[in-house]
Amino acid sequence: MKTWPLWFLFFFLAISLSGCAHVISKDIRTKSEPSLTLNQVRQSPETFKGKWVIWGGEIVQSVNQKDGSTQIEVFQMPLGWRGEPKETVASEGRFLVSVDQYLDSYIYRKGKKITIAGEIQGEMVKPLGEMDYRYPLISSKQIYLWPDYYYYPYPDYYYDPWWGPPYWWGFGFGIIYHHHHRR
Secondary structure (H helix, E strand, O other), X not given: OOOOOHHHXXXXXXXXXXOOOOOOOHHHHHHEOOOOOHHHHHHOHHHHOOOEEEEEEEEEEEEEOOOOOEEEEEEXXXXXXXXXXXXXXXXXXXXEEEEOOOOOOOOOOOOOEEEEEEEEEEEEEEEEOOEEEEEEEEEEEEEEEOOOOOOOOOOOOOOOHHHOOOHXXXXXXXHHXXXXXXX
């Protein structure tokens, strides 16, 4: 049985993990409270004022303000281990993000996935349809806008014959083709 040199195993491990890091910096992650959920904050936003959170989801809209800042409304989704919003029906609602700079609303447009680290500022009440909705408000410290499609670090075993070739046609080709042509 052939044994691999120890340096090779460390090298392989370093290369393997380099593309799989969390999208929010370690410094900010240590300041945030991962157990603090949107539901908890919605119950009593003033109680959690000043706490840091990492939340994500899908952009509902981005509105540029007169003072040069941007306000982003996000439909919350649970986050994966890298911080990516996961497709689910189990959302805890919506929240607002205040960014103290101009962000182009075409780039930060409806439907884009986003992960945000920020500080809870309280809440803002805005109309949603015909009702008033209480949005938890956070001020952004770091934002990650996800590309339209990205390579998942695990195999995509699901195969839909209407959406591209099967996974086994070539490593990765099926995944890239599948996600690119699904729009």
